[in-house]
Amino acid sequence: MSSLISWAAILLSLALCPLFSGFVDRMTAFFAGRDGDGMLQPYRDLLTLARKRGRRVMFIDGVIPAGVLTASCLLLFTTPLGTEASALSFPGDFALWMVALASGRTFGVAAAFGRSGFPGFGAGRLAIRSTLVCITAFAALATILAVGDGTSLAAALEGLTGRARADYIVALLAASFAFAVATLAESGKAPFDDLAGWEPKLAHDAVERDFGGPELAMLKYAEHLKLWTLGCMAVQIALPRLDLDPLDAARVFAGLAVFGALAGLAGAFAPRLDGKRSVLALGAACALAVMSPFLAWIRI
Amino acid sequence: MRWMSWSLLAFAVGALGACTAVRERSARFLGALGSIAGCGLALYSLSLTILHRNIETRLVEWTLPYASLNFGIDSLTAFWFSPVAAVLGLCALSALRQPPGEYAANRPREHWLLFNLAFAFFALVALAGNGVFFLTAWALALAAVFFLCLGGGRWRGLEPPGRVRWTTAYFGWGCLLAALLVAAAGSGSLNFQSANFTGASSDWFWILLLAGFAALAGLFPFCHGHADAPVAVPGRIAAFPEGAVPALAFHGLVRLSLQTATPPPAWFGPALIAVGGVTAVYAGWRTLTQSDLSRLLAWSALKNTGLAALAIGAGFIFRAGERPTRTDFSIAAFFVANQVMSGALLFFCADNIRLRGGSRSLRHLGGLFRALPATGTLFLLGALWASLLPPFGGFAAGSRILADLVTGLTLSDSLADVLLFVFAGATLTGGAVLGALALGRAFGLVFFGQAKAGSAYPSKKETPSSLVAPMGMVFFGAYLVFATGTAFPAATRATLAALTVFAALFIGWRLVFARRIGKAGKAGVAGQGREKASGSVAAYSALPSVDGVFPDATPAEEASGVESDSRNALRLRFSCATRLAASGRVWLGVVCFAVVTLALWLWTR
Structure with missing residues (x-):
């Protein structure tokens, strides 16, 4: 039964992830006083792209979009959703979670710099950003695992009881905040979306130009799925677990709504971070995340 | 041991035959036959040792003080030396039909003489059971690889990067000599089986040991010469200095540390973790900034070397503390085996790219996938493997180490332990991500990048099967290693789901x-x-x-x-x-791969 519920949660996630991305964009537009696109716009974009004719002619060209999407799916499969363990839960599954996070970006880099007109341009800063995101995520997860006293993500989140949260409130807040910042940066949402004039924008353009039709749809869907999954994880770190399944599902959905609204708020009012400031902000988040295990160790 | 003795004899015959044959063709045939036969016999002997867990030794006393001709095989040696032997054997196989202009084609006598000697000396390093014998074998192996790496037509002097690399290696050898002198003080024998290095209670022994093996393996701050060496090394021989030397250095580190009468001091494991972590991040960062494919792969290999050192350091800590984790020298050995094989696969691919693309510079390469489809596919697989990404053994070993580091963190009872495990986990993550991104970038540029104006494009299709087949065999071996040796069955199942x-x-x-x-x-x-x-x-x-x-x-x-x-x-x-x-055909290949994966998964459950 529990397995059935976890697979149902996965199917729900697969269906709703573009909606969440549209919700974040909508919130950003709302708080900025603009009309913006509707929340269903990501679905329309995906449908339009899927109807187009593919441009790829070599079989390996399908590998990169398929690899990026597989990495996002693996991230989803290893993330506990609600009270249920993830579909691929096992002791040490957080390592696979980290690998899924990194491998998606690796395929993305291969795609971005493959056929672009500026080969290798900006790879360093893009890679440093992704590395900082991964280190931040690792340190935050290590804190959760240490506080929750579990060897898998589901067990650790289950161990984050109200008492544990009260004992380690500062450490968990630091880890949650750093994880949320990493989520926004990895998903390219505001305030990390001011990409004009720096390299990830160029990489992004290269992907948009070199891939089209169904392949670009796969890449875009993978981005939506990653934002949803990381958002779910951030919510579960921040909010205490509820015992009843329906209430717990409502907790995740409500938390995602709040997270989307906060992301929109930040996108509307926070200053856009250019290339160097973006890396600095991520570095600060990374330092905060690395400090959180020490804060947990001294029990604050 | 009998088969290993035959293997050493085969190398000797190969070397002798190569340098005494009248015709170049005969020299090539005899040299290759000696290498391949010796490698096959060595692998057979090592596999017998692993399967039956038998330990065999040979001991002949010398008149020199502390010295004896003492060598043997045990599980430790078999496990660490097997991937090195496999890779070197495939190097020999791929050198059978080298295109004109290559070292093996131009000067077959020299090439096969040095190749056989290098292989034999590496085998003796792994088999050595005495300190003096161990150092002698190391010195001879380094000399053989040094001359092999000089390559034909470069006898006037090695380029500066290569010079730095071999100077560093001999500095490490000198440190080991000093360490063994310290260890010998107070103990009457340097035989490894006696396990009585009474002089090892001195901190100097461990400092010299760390410095010596760090210099041999290329850990920070000795990594610069190591990274620049492949640029001067012709062709696939880069697998010797970049794969075999670090693997045997780590084997020696573990072997010597197990021979001491007293356990390592408390600082030794953390020091190894610190050096390994810094090497991993530094090498990962340097990997991103390279424009030469060989140098990029060398930095990537050094990144994995740093991670291996980190794993061994964690193994020392876990052994000392008896924590309930599985990170021990076995995981480190598994990691090193994957590192050696993935590095060799990537260097083989780089050599194919150089032969057909006419350059190793990422600025001049691009769009090669049409010309080199098999090489491109194998490069992608090797990049995933070396980047610790699924579905290969690097991922299984790396994730196991990461999981055990976090377990160690949860059990920590001091601030220093917390600091250490967070540092180790963060550097492991950072180094792995940086290396993965760099290899992803290199793959994209070389195989899908825009063809550059004025670059020399390949005029023919894929390189000959004699060059591609060994690469495929490395990959097949890797897959078997992953399927049979993984320490993380649950991760295997998760990988199957991802596949x-x-x-x-x-x-x-x-x-x-x-x-x-x-x-x-x-x-x-x-x-x-x-x-x-x-x-x-x-x-x-x-x-x-x-x-x-x-x-x-x-x-x-x-x-x-x-x-x-x-x-x-x-x-x-x-x-x-x-x-x-x-x-x-593609569908058939994917279906076959899935079926094989499923079968192996069911077998390993």
């Missing part, structure tokens, strides 16, 4: 795409979608022409460079049929 998703996505994409190609053909006939159709024709222009199917272009068309719509349509239909047939 299933990937196969489903990829096959779905192929089905949709194949149908659309058909539509594109119809659109081309009707005069619609002309732009796409022309693009596809240009893409398929390299297909073999069939008489009667594609009539030759008229002179007017040739002059204008424009082909008629009817021939566009014909060519496109032909290419669609070819593509569909090709995609059938």
Whole structure:
């Protein structure tokens, strides 16, 4: 039964992830006083792209979009959703979670710099950003695992009881905040979306130009799925677990709504971070995340 | 041990035959035969040791103080030396038919003499059971590899990067000599079996040991010369200094540390973790900034060397503290085995790229996947493997180490432990991500990047099978290592799930795409979608022409460079049929891979 519920949660996630991305964009537009696109716009974009004719002619060209999407799916499969363990839960599954996070970006880099007109341009800063995101995520997860006293993500989140949260409130807040910042940066949402004039924008353009039709749809869907999954994880770190399944599902959905609204708020009012400031902000988040295990160790 | 003795004899015969043969062809044949036969016998002997867990030794006393001709095989040696032997054997196989201009083709006598000697001395390093014998074998092995790496036509002097690399290696050898002198003080023997290095209670022994093996393996701050050496090394021989030397250095570190009468001091494991972590991050960062493919791969190998040192350091800590984790020297050995094989696969691919692409510079390479499809695919697999990404053994070992580091963190009872485990986990993550991104970038640039103006493009298709086949064998061996040796069965199952998703996505994409190609053909006939159709024709222009199917272009068309719509349509239909047939092979390959994975998974449950 529990397995059935976890697979149902996965199917729900697969269906709703573009909606969440549209919700974040909508919130950003709302708080900025603009009309913006509707929340269903990501679905329309995906449908339009899927109807187009593919441009790829070599079989390996399908590998990169398929690899990026597989990495996002693996991230989803290893993330506990609600009270249920993830579909691929096992002791040490957080390592696979980290690998899924990194491998998606690796395929993305291969795609971005493959056929672009500026080969290798900006790879360093893009890679440093992704590395900082991964280190931040690792340190935050290590804190959760240490506080929750579990060897898998589901067990650790289950161990984050109200008492544990009260004992380690500062450490968990630091880890949650750093994880949320990493989520926004990895998903390219505001305030990390001011990409004009720096390299990830160029990489992004290269992907948009070199891939089209169904392949670009796969890449875009993978981005939506990653934002949803990381958002779910951030919510579960921040909010205490509820015992009843329906209430717990409502907790995740409500938390995602709040997270989307906060992301929109930040996108509307926070200053856009250019290339160097973006890396600095991520570095600060990374330092905060690395400090959180020490804060947990001294029990604050 | 009997088979290993035959193996050493085969190397000796190969070396002797190569340097005494009258004709170059005979020298090539005898040298290659000695290497391949010796490698096969060594692997057979090592596999017998692993399967039956038997320990065999030979002991002959010398008149020199502390010295004896003491060598033998045990599980530790077998496990650490097997991947090195396999890789070096495949190096020999791929050197059988080197193209003209290569070292093995130009000077076969020298090449096969040094190759056999290097292999034999490496075997003796792994088998050595006495300190003096161990150091002597190391010195001879380094000398043989040094001359092998000089390559034909470079006898006037090694380039500075190579000079730094070998100077560093001999500095490490000197540190080991000093360490063994310290260890010998107070103990009457340097035989490893006696396990009585009473002098090892001194901190100096461990400092010298750390410095010596760090210099040999290329850990920070000794990594610069190591990274620059492959640029000066001809062809696939780079697998010797970049794969075999670090692996045997780590084997020696573990071997010597187990011979001490007292356990290592408390600082030794953390120091190894610190050096390894710094090396991993520094090398990962340097990997990103390279424009030479060989140097990039060397930095990537150094990144993995740093991670291996980190794993061994964690093994020391866990052994001392008896924590309930599985990170021990076995995981480190598994990690090193994967590192050696993945590094060799990537260096083999880089050599193919150099041979067909005419350059190793990322600035001059691009769009090579059409010319080198097998090499490109193997490079992608090797990059995933070396980057600790699924579904290979690097991932299994790396994730196991990461999981155990976090377990260690949860059990920590001091601030220093927390600091150490967070540092280790963060550097492991950071180094792995940086290396993965760098290899992803290199793959994209070399195989899918825009072809650069003025670059030398390959005039032929894939390199000969004699060069590609060893790469495929390395990959096959890697897959077996992963399937049989993984310490993380749950991760195997998760990887299987990921592979299933990937196969489903990829096959779905192929089905949709194949149908659309058909539509594109119809659109081309009707005069619609002309732009796409022309693009596809240009893409398929390299297909073999069939008489009667594609009539030759008229002179007017040739002059204008424009082909008629009817021939566009014909060519496109032909290419669609070819593509569909090709995609059938792809499906078959994916299905076979999935079936093999499933079978191995069921077997390892």
